[in-house]
Amino acid sequence: MTDDKLRATPAARKLADSLGIELSSVTGSGAKGRIHKDDVENYKATNTVKITPLAKKIAEDLGVDLALVTGSGVNGKIKKRDVLALLEEEKPAAPVAEPAPVAEEDTNLEKIPMSPMRKxxxxxxxxxxxxxxxxxxxxxxxxxxxxxxxxxxxxxxxxxxxxxxxxxxxxxxxxxxxxxxxxxxxxxxxxxxxxxxxxxxxxxxxxxxxxxxxxxxxxxxxxxxxxxxxxxxxxxxxxxxxxxxxxxxxxxxxxxxxxxxxxxxxxxxxxxxxxxxxxxxxxxxxxxxxxxxxxxxxxxxxxxxxxxxxxxxxxxxxxxxxxxxxxxxxxxxxxxxxxx
Missing domain, CATH: 3.30.559.10 (Chloramphenicol acetyltransferase-like domain)
Incomplete structure (x- = not known):
């Protein structure tokens, strides 16, 4: 949906345009999600991190702290791969155990970790x-x-x-x-x-x-x-x-x-x-x-x-x-x- 189709007040559109903010990224507090000037200001105050919409969605769904993510995009913009990379880093290390006999792997089985989307x-x-x-x-x-x-x-x-x-x-x-x-x-x-x-x-x-x-x-x-x-x-x-x-x-x-x-x-x-x-x-x-x-x-x-x-x-x-x-x-x- 283009910005022109979004419900927003003229003041909100003007402020978003001057700040370079996409209205589709702002959550409106008005009736039927209408975006007001205050919504744009709040978005600017709380969204200083440059991030793609998909990366933001994944981070919100999985509870990822964006302050811990290092962006690999232009000017440090956070991308999907950056969020997923942090999730991989945060996996608990496997406990050190005594060497055990290596069991023969069953070639009839395939184990696939669940993707973030699947989770x-x-x-x-x-x-x-x-x-x-x-x-x-x-x-x-x-x-x-x-x-x-x-x-x-x-x-x-x-x-x-x-x-x-x-x-x-x-x-x-x-x-x-x-x-x-x-x-x-x-x-x-x-x-x-x-x-x-x-x-x-x-x-x-x-x-x-x-x-x-x-x-x-x-x-x-x-x-x-x-x-x-x-x-x-x-x-x-x-x-x-x-x-x-x-x-x-x-x-x-x-x-x-x-x-x-x-x-x-x-x-x-x-x-x-x-x-x-x-x-x-x-x-x-x-x-x-x-x-x-x-x-x-x-x-x-x-x-x-x-x-x-x-x-x-x-x-x-x-x-x-x-x-x-x-x-x-x-x-x-x-x-x-x-x-x-």
Whole structure:
């Protein structure tokens, strides 16, 4: 996301520009993360260390004291490799032991140390799994009309944006439209760490899980509720490309209000995704298969896709989750509503 798209006051923009500070690195204290002049001043006072966004993210997640890190970049700028190098240095030395007989190494085994990213993923998934009592809802969706709609809009959106619209885009936009309905507000909410207060978001920041060889990242389409289909396609593709290139900024990975995980391209029949805390729900999208179904009393073959909604039962009741899925199923089976 460019600085021009960030919420910030004119005074904050002017000060950031004069100080050479990227607004995407500043955390806003205003409504919906709006950045004020005080936020820029606080950032300047507490961020005198020159560091890349990725290195800063890793240091924050792993609790690394930046004062102990020596930067190898231009003018001492700290890079990812510098943070990881310090972690290697801080590993406790192996205790000196009496020489022992050398056991023959089992060539059928390979031991791989967990990377810093893998450790963070493991910690967050464990916390989410153990903290939230979850409830999964499974639905089947007839994709006949959505497949037809995608064929119709494929060329126009490609001509307009240079990007190919995917089923994830269409499903994502359908999710966003339904999340904005007042009756589904708790699906688009979050619970504070103490478990005492629910925050209902009157906007949708949609997280889209992206799998990489080294781990899972969730880039966030900010203010997706204000986007047309072509705008959503453009923003989601930009974020996914940045993720795959390792250029995703910390601000582009934070602030989600709901997330989607699509494993359909791998032929998965169904799965129960783990909630991306502090979201109260996540949607799992599986593969589409040709199946016999009954339509108007006759057996016909239709493309059927399975969806799974995992909800945090502390925030969302099963009935409310079911009502959301009924509305989402209706939208996907009558997708012209997305273009109105």
């Amino acid at each position: 963070v993923i493991a910690q967050r998934m464990t916390e989410s799994y153990l903290k939230a009592p979850v409830f999964a809802l499974n639905y089947e969706v007839d994709m006949t009309n959505l497949i037809a709609l995608r064929k119709q809009v494929l060329d126009p959106i490609m001509d307009k944006t240079g990007n190919k619209v995917t089923f994830t885009d269409l499903i994502g936009l359908a999710v966003v439209r339904n999340l904005m309905k007042p009756e589904h507000k708790f699906i688009n909410s979050s619970l504070n760490p103490e478990g005492t207060e629910i925050t209902v978001h009157k906007y949708v920041n949609l997280g889209i899980a992206v799998g990489l060889d080294e781990g899972l990242l969730v880039p966030v389409v900010k203010d997706a509720d204000k986007m047309s289909l072509s705008e959503f396609v453009t923003e989601s593709k930009s974020l996914i490309k940045a993720t795959q290139a390792g250029k995703l900024k910390p601000d582009q990975m934070s602030g989600s209000t709901f997330s989607i995980s699509n494993l359909g391209m791998f032929g998965i029949d169904s799965f129960n995704p783990i909630i991306n805390q502090p979201n109260s729900a996540i949607l799992g999208v599986a593969a589409t298969h040709q199946k016999p179904v009954v339509v108007d009393g006759e057996i016909v073959i239709r493309p059927i896709m399975k969806l799974t909604l995992t909800i945090d039962h502390r925030v969302v009741d099963g009935m409310n989750g079911a009502k959301f899925m009924v509305d989402l199923k209706h939208t996907l089976e009558n997708p012209m509503e997305l273009l109105i």
